[in-house]
Amino acid sequence: MSDPIILVDPLPRTLDLIMEPAVRARLDKLGKVVLSEDRPMSDAEVDRLLPETVLLFGQTAMPRARLDRAPKLKAIFNVETNFLPNVDYQACQERNIPVLSPGSAFAAPVAEAALGMAIDLARGITEADRDFRAGHEKYGLDANTRTFRLMGAPVGLIGFGDLGRNLRDLIRPFKNRVAVYDPWLPDEIIRRHDCEPASLDEVLSTSKVIFVFAGVTSENQGFLGPREFALMQPDTAFLLMSRAAVVDFPAMLDAIRSGHIRAAIDVFPVEPVPADDPVRSLPNVILSAHRTGGTTDALFAIGSMAVADAELIMHGLPPQLCRRADPAVASRLRSKPVDIT
Amino acid sequence: MSDPIILVDPLPRTLDLIMEPAVRARLDKLGKVVLSEDRPMSDAEVDRLLPETVLLFGQTAMPRARLDRAPKLKAIFNVETNFLPNVDYQACQERNIPVLSPGSAFAAPVAEAALGMAIDLARGITEADRDFRAGHEKYGLDANTRTFRLMGAPVGLIGFGDLGRNLRDLIRPFKNRVAVYDPWLPDEIIRRHDCEPASLDEVLSTSKVIFVFAGVTSENQGFLGPREFALMQPDTAFLLMSRAAVVDFPAMLDAIRSGHIRAAIDVFPVEPVPADDPVRSLPNVILSAHRTGGTTDALFAIGSMAVADAELIMHGLPPQLCRRADPAVASRLRSKPVDIT
Amino acid sequence: MSDPIILVDPLPRTLDLIMEPAVRARLDKLGKVVLSEDRPMSDAEVDRLLPETVLLFGQTAMPRARLDRAPKLKAIFNVETNFLPNVDYQACQERNIPVLSPGSAFAAPVAEAALGMAIDLARGITEADRDFRAGHEKYGLDANTRTFRLMGAPVGLIGFGDLGRNLRDLIRPFKNRVAVYDPWLPDEIIRRHDCEPASLDEVLSTSKVIFVFAGVTSENQGFLGPREFALMQPDTAFLLMSRAAVVDFPAMLDAIRSGHIRAAIDVFPVEPVPADDPVRSLPNVILSAHRTGGTTDALFAIGSMAVADAELIMHGLPPQLCRRADPAVASRLRSKPVDIT
Amino acid sequence: MSDPIILVDPLPRTLDLIMEPAVRARLDKLGKVVLSEDRPMSDAEVDRLLPETVLLFGQTAMPRARLDRAPKLKAIFNVETNFLPNVDYQACQERNIPVLSPGSAFAAPVAEAALGMAIDLARGITEADRDFRAGHEKYGLDANTRTFRLMGAPVGLIGFGDLGRNLRDLIRPFKNRVAVYDPWLPDEIIRRHDCEPASLDEVLSTSKVIFVFAGVTSENQGFLGPREFALMQPDTAFLLMSRAAVVDFPAMLDAIRSGHIRAAIDVFPVEPVPADDPVRSLPNVILSAHRTGGTTDALFAIGSMAVADAELIMHGLPPQLCRRADPAVASRLRSKPVDIT
Structure with missing residues (x-):
């Protein structure tokens, strides 16, 4: 040879x-x-x-x-x-x-879908479609009592690797304040992308839209639990894009079910999700079967x-x-x- | 006095x-x-x-x-x-x-929702949520056989007033070619916004995502009819944001029902939509009850x-x-x- | 006929x-x-x-x-x-x-030249070229004792018509705070361009780079006089692009001659400028013979x-x-x- | 200890x-x-x-x-x-x-100065200031017979490290085609920054403004020689920002002296430049004593x-x-x- x-x-x-x-x-x-x-x-x-x-x-x-x-x-x-x-x-x-x-190949499609889901949660798109199909849609102003604009809404990112940076670039026209929590990065990197370094609690308590883009390490499993969901403002849009293990899943589902937050979920602790998992009938949530990256x-x-x-x-x-x-x-x-x- | x-x-x-x-x-x-x-x-x-x-x-x-x-x-x-x-x-x-x-006050919220719906149609967000709730969701690559990326997809705008310009600015990070048909405007205006002036047929036949943002005049009622829908590429995402009367509605619904195109509809010929209107059970479509502007x-x-x-x-x-x-x-x-x- | x-x-x-x-x-x-x-x-x-x-x-x-x-x-x-x-x-x-x-045809070339001159005043380009030709150039750090970065410097605009808006777009990558004084415009217009509405005195006293893009009216002739130049910070870069009559010219020349400010001047009270006008030998200034628009x-x-x-x-x-x-x-x-x- | x-x-x-x-x-x-x-x-x-x-x-x-x-x-x-x-x-x-x-700390100030110099070369700012001081300035259209607009001019970059990427971002509002020659990089990197990968000869022969941002290696010393300067279009603006050794200096000075190109030079083979170096009286050039980075x-x-x-x-x-x-x-x-x- x-x-x-x-x-x-x-x-x-x-x-x-x-x-x-x-x-x-x-x-x-x-x-x-x-x-x-x-x-x-x-x-x-x-x-x-x-x-x-x-x-x-x-x-x-x-x-x-x-x-x-x-x-x-x-x-x-x-x-x-x-x-x-x-x-x-x-x-x-x-x-x-x-x-x-x-691996950064997946960042662009995930970020694109995450933006679509964020607009959807803010403006109630999927939910309004369900209402329309069920025959009880509302029109005009009446259909906007719970909506908010992504434009200008304070955004929080948990994790600022390729995913977070892709999302940050996609939302530039929306002129949001973007607060970033990423303990692996120096503040300089975060500021270069026109974001504000912040503690986890600051991100959780001051953002109207929160994206989770965090890798799992031996140290951060389940770090978003009941205390963290309680810190969020009512009607916060919470997007769990990566990784399921950083979230205490039952705590998240409680916060969604109670109407405290609305959410989009692309990653689950067990995939495929069991047929009888109650998440399938949860309101206030967009369900996505680990499908945003695999384009x-x-x-x-x-x-x-x-x-x-x-x-x-x-x-x-x-x-x-x-x-x-x-x-x-x-x-x-x-x-x-x-x-x- | x-x-x-x-x-x-x-x-x-x-x-x-x-x-x-x-x-x-x-x-x-x-x-x-x-x-x-x-x-x-x-x-x-x-x-x-x-x-x-x-x-x-x-x-x-x-x-x-x-x-x-x-x-x-x-x-x-x-x-x-x-x-x-x-x-x-x-x-x-x-x-x-x-x-x-x-009236331009409505342009920003409509454009924001239109972007959300365009990502949704490209990536199948609302549909995937419906599938998940019905228990037959697909994961990963299997869930992406019909999806496409908004990033880089050729976009067409029909009408380039406040709505079109707002949308154009929102999609800048997506680096699309944007073709514009607006017979009321000189090419210079369109080019200044980094778009390409185009005939209606060019917009219809070369775009993967088409936004309708046209006012109705005494001359353009129903100008998007069977011929125009036939010109579109298979799986085009068609977003009817304004006004219902510029579209031949039955022709559009045929194109959606057959699977030729997928669509988002925010305006309807009669509002409220009758309870028994078959549009309510149409696949390949996001239904929105004239609600994108009234925030x-x-x-x-x-x-x-x-x-x-x-x-x-x-x-x-x-x-x-x-x-x-x-x-x-x-x-x-x-x-x-x-x-x- | x-x-x-x-x-x-x-x-x-x-x-x-x-x-x-x-x-x-x-x-x-x-x-x-x-x-x-x-x-x-x-x-x-x-x-x-x-x-x-x-x-x-x-x-x-x-x-x-x-x-x-x-x-x-x-x-x-x-x-x-x-x-x-x-x-x-x-x-x-x-x-x-x-x-x-x-008339807005002239806005783009004037704004482009204004940006070039602003960088020049901040970084001392024309002056350093003169020094080099005279044989007393300085190198590296020694050549930067009086320079500042346009990047991030607070910018003030006096007048926000076509000229100001063109300039505003050109400096976006420089991430400046941009304060605007324009008494003909509502604050909404100024904010839409990501600028801050401000009083004249605020613009003058808080900006490191000031651009004058104001039309002359029966009311604002000579409105930038000794008091206004005194309000400026030491080493402010002052760019008079339009119109000469809004400035008290002798007051401006005094502020330049004394080293209080540095300037670029494209418009003069009398054009052509007389052969023996002392402005021709003034330091701290870039002289431009009403030539930035006529491309x-x-x-x-x-x-x-x-x-x-x-x-x-x-x-x-x-x-x-x-x-x-x-x-x-x-x-x-x-x-x-x-x-x- | x-x-x-x-x-x-x-x-x-x-x-x-x-x-x-x-x-x-x-x-x-x-x-x-x-x-x-x-x-x-x-x-x-x-x-x-x-x-x-x-x-x-x-x-x-x-x-x-x-x-x-x-x-x-x-x-x-x-x-x-x-x-x-x-x-x-x-x-x-x-x-x-x-x-x-x-070392990337120097990229931002060098790129900023390079943009200022590029506008200067295109629009004749430093030269017009010299003419004004010498009493033979021209006004308006007469002063613009040799100028061109940076806006829309085809730009070429030789070297696409931190310097080139900083410059690329600064000129985004100018909507140039940007061709990049960098043999150390894959085309993907270049395209991600909305530039076009190109051969050296393409960059030289199709650009109106050429920036040199190349490191010196054992292989590329003096690679821009008489042949390369001859390939450039008449009146090309050539900006040598880094490193002097990649250029055949006498060949460059010939191209400048003959009026074939105009240039800005920040780096020299010997620094300080000798007092009697003829470069000091060269026309068509902006001289800068290795001073753009050291802010x-x-x-x-x-x-x-x-x-x-x-x-x-x-x-x-x-x-x-x-x-x-x-x-x-x-x-x-x-x-x-x-x-x-």
């Missing part, structure tokens, strides 16, 4: 799902693609290929011992997009092998971002599009692998 | 509905407010007041003979916001009495715009916020007076 | 200067163009043409008696762009003949705006691009006809 | 120059600051402190042997902002010690960015504001240490 090998082991993704033909063609130019997508690549196959492998696309286990077998390896692309404990991140760091995720364009963006960075790396240049795993941070993240998106 | 009189005859509006207390206080500073809002002001009362009247707020009939009785009259504010044949516009023009409407803030904006212009006029300055009736144009418009918004 | 006549009497402009060939061709389609541009059209010729004239482009005298001779006249376009007492505005108003000016594109915009509005008017539609003279306002303006721009 | 030590060895900077008091106070909270700023810290002192040092601010030599002496070291901040061969980047990488530079706010931003990232690192979080040295890339860069900025 002398051709450089590109080991592609992408499950639960498949190459067709994440690469348009033109992108796939660019990948083929970088080396000999060896692909396993009907099942995960066997250990034997992986071990056989590693000595000539230059790029790895997939979630193949890569402990230190395997890295030792891969002296030509230049980068690992996690195309499922959540960093998992399948890789020895410290060993990769020592070898200058970046472990990369194009066709987002999947293709995973592939095009990964291939573009692979091209840079093969030319000796630093990657620009994917996020690089930080050994210290990767160990804090509590993502579970996707099975349905 | 020597105090300047401000004749206020605002039905179907009332002053409380259109003026916050601070705005009402500014009105009181401009003269002696004489108000009739439990019933329209009587002819006798109007005729008695006119000789000392400087400003008229309302839809009082003002034929030439009455204008002759009002030598001090400086302006007429139509607070219902549609120019009707109650005023002799030509006689007002000759006397330099502007007839003014703060609390829009009503208050009517009052604040009118009072601000009245202040300017009393200082000898030209009005800046309300639209001035053009005698030639006012006669073309076919608005019916509102009764429910 | 039965063809509709377009009477074109454009001096001091000429048609070639204000219309590109394609625009001129559009004009020719509207009627029979009768042009006099080597000298003003003679009274006899004007009187002979008026009975069949539908559009007038130029500054031809139009007293009431002449309007009586022009029963088919639909609009008058002042292509010099300053409303002068050559027209009986009240008589035009009574006959629904709009008197129109495409090629601005002249062509005069023609294209006028022709586009003429097309609308010939189709029975209201003009959209030019400003319409208000009889009450036109009499207040104190413009002198241009001779050099 | 048990307190964590912050070793500060900042020459040619000093702490007062790069940290406002509030930022300095934040630094003091992170550990015991040991500072040497009248001279570089002695080797003995460095070696004595390293065992307890957690953060290093400065350009202290850090070969592998010294890193071995610093087991508690968490990060190195290069406050001069150019990565130099003073550090063993590979050894730092292996130890998870990021080497960080807040007070930029220096303070160096300190605040470094301290904010230090705070994150001390809390176990990844840095967010400074750029991290990539071992592979750092070795390609050819910066010389600053002495005057």
Whole structure:
């Protein structure tokens, strides 16, 4: 074997799902693609290929011992997009092998849907459609006794990574004050995006629209509980976009059921949601089955971002599009692998 | 009588509905407010007041003979916001009495709701909520087989007055090509807003999202008919925000029912919509009971715009916020007076 | 004579200067163009043409008696762009003949140059170039002891018509607070452009960069005098773009000479400026010979705006691009006809 | 010694120059600051402190042997902002010690000045001021025979790092096509900023305004030579902001002197420029003595960015504001240490 090998082991993704033909063609130019997508690549196959492998696309286990077998390896692309404990991140760091995720591909579609849901909650769009179909719609002013305008409403963001920044840009024409709580970021970053750094309590108590865009770590599970929902103003629009585990779900459902807040929910503690889950008949809520991120364009963006960075790396240049795993941070993240998106 | 009189005859509006207390206080500073809002002001009362009247707020009939009785009259504010044949516009023009409407107050809330509905149609938000409640929701990629992104989708606007311009500004972050059909406007105006002037057929056949924001005139009733719906691409999102009469309604409903297009409808030929109207069970559509404009803030904006212009006029300055009736144009418009918004 | 006549009497402009060939061709389609541009059209010729004239482009005298001779006249376009007492505005108003000016054509180039000059004054660009040529330039930090950043600096605008609004849009990326003093406008207009309404004294005392974009009226000549310059903060950048007569010129020159403020001046009380005027050797100032507006594109915009509005008017539609003279306002303006721009 | 030590060895900077008091106070909270700023810290002192040092601010030599002496070291901040061969980047990488530079602090002031200079070159501001002072100014249209509008002019950027992106945002209101040549970046990054990826020749031959914002590497020295200047359109505005070494200086001066292009130059091959350098009397050029970056706010931003990232690192979080040295890339860069900025 002398051709450089590109080991592609992408499950639960498949190459067709994440690469348009033109992108796939660019990948083929970088080396000999060896692909396993009907099942995960066997250990034997992986071990056989590693000595000539230059790029790895997939979630193949890569402990230190395997890295030792891969002296030509230049980068690992996690195309499922959540960093998992399948890789020895410290060993990769020592070898200058970046472990990369194009996970920001999902940020744009999620933010777009979140804006639509925020307008919907403010203006009562889905609810009014239900009323109309049920024959008891109200017209004009009578239909606006509980509505408010997103324009100018104080907005709060919990989490200000790719998702929060995408949403922030989409709402610029609405001229909101945007308060941000993100304990992982310096105030400078938040202010550069024309937002105000704020404590969690400030965000909760002063915002009319609250977006949750927070990753789960070992430290913040369930951090939005009864106390936090009580802090919110009546009729706050609360949008849970990511991740279900940061919220105390029963506390949220209570706040919705009582009419204290209205909400949009895209992520649930158990998915699929059980058939008899009472959330299905809850008022004051827009239900979305973990569907805001998984658009066709987002999947293709995973592939095009990964291939573009692979091209840079093969030319000796630093990657620009994917996020690089930080050994210290990767160990804090509590993502579970996707099975349905 | 020597105090300047401000004749206020605002039905179907009332002053409380259109003026916050601070705005009402500014009105009181401009003269002696004489108000009739439990019933329209009587002819006798109007005729008695006119000789000392400087400003008229309302839809009082003002034929030439009455204008002759009002030598001090400086302006007429139509607070219902549609120019009707109650005023002799030509006689007002000759006397330099502007007839003014703060109707653009409704543009911002309608545009905001229209954006929410456009994202909803593109991403299937309301429909997915219905599916979830019915127990047959789909997750992730499976839920996105028919969705598309508003981001980057070609947009078409039919009508580019206040509504179209508000919408145009709201969608700037979405980086769409925006084609505009408005036969009343020069191309220069359209290009200044970073849109492309286009024929009606171009707008219909090249856009993925089409917003109707057109006033009705004696010439354009029902101009969107079967031919026009057939021109649209499959799965076009069609948003009828204003006015119902520009659309051939049965043709539109056919296009929706067949699945050729998806739609959001805020205006209907007969309102309230009859209880047994089959539109109530139509798929592929968001139903909205003429409710996108009548928000609390829009009503208050009517009052604040009118009072601000009245202040300017009393200082000898030209009005800046309300639209001035053009005698030639006012006669073309076919608005019916509102009764429910 | 039965063809509709377009009477074109454009001096001091000429048609070639204000219309590109394609625009001129559009004009020719509207009627029979009768042009006099080597000298003003003679009274006899004007009187002979008026009975069949539908559009007038130029500054031809139009007293009431002449309007009586022009029963088919639909609009008058002042292509010099300053409303002068050559027209009986009240008589035009009574006959629904709009008197129109495409004067906003100059706003964009003036605002662009004003931004360049503002950055120049803040960062010392022209001055540093002079120092470099004189052999005593300073480098790096030493060259920045008196500079400040336009980014984030408090900005004040005196006058908020087309010029001010163009400038406001150009500086959006600089994230300034923008305070506006314009006694002709309601606060709502100012706030819609994300500016703060302010008194003159507030603008003067709180801004680091002050732009003057004010028209001259019978009431505001010389309203920026010694008291007003004294109110400014040390090292304020003061940009006099329009009109020279609103400033007490000697007071301004004193404030510049003493080093209290730095300035850019595009308009002068007497133009051309006398050869021995001491302003020519003043430090702390950028000198510009009334040259920021007269760009090629601005002249062509005069023609294209006028022709586009003429097309609308010939189709029975209201003009959209030019400003319409208000009889009450036109009499207040104190413009002198241009001779050099 | 048990307190964590912050070793500060900042020459040619000093702490007062790069940290406002509030930022300095934040630094003091992170550990015991040991500072040497009248001279570089002695080797003995460095070696004595390293065992307890957690953060290093400065350009202290850090070969592998010294890193071995610093087991508690968490990060190195290069406050001069150019990565130099003073550090063993590979050894730092292996130890998870990021080497960080807040060099993007200079991007905003340079971009601001570059915009001012671009408007100046397009509209002839500095040149017109010189003419005015020399007594031969031209007025109005006569003064605009060689000017063009930045608004809408095709713009080209050579290099699209922090500088290019800052400039791109500043010129958004000017609605230019922006073509970008940057061989280190994937097209996706360029398109995300609403720019068009282009070859060098395309940028040179299709742009009316060209900004050079390129770092020097071992491969691109002098890559803009006679052929490249010949490719430019007549009267192109060429702005050399960074770095002098990427340009063949004599070729550029020829193109300026002949009137083929006009230019603004902020960086020179030898600084200070010799007293008798003929560049000092060149026409068609704005001269700037390496002064666009070194503003007070930029220096303070160096300190605040470094301290904010230090705070994150001390809390176990990844840095967010400074750029991290990539071992592979750092070795390609050819910066010389600053002495005057």
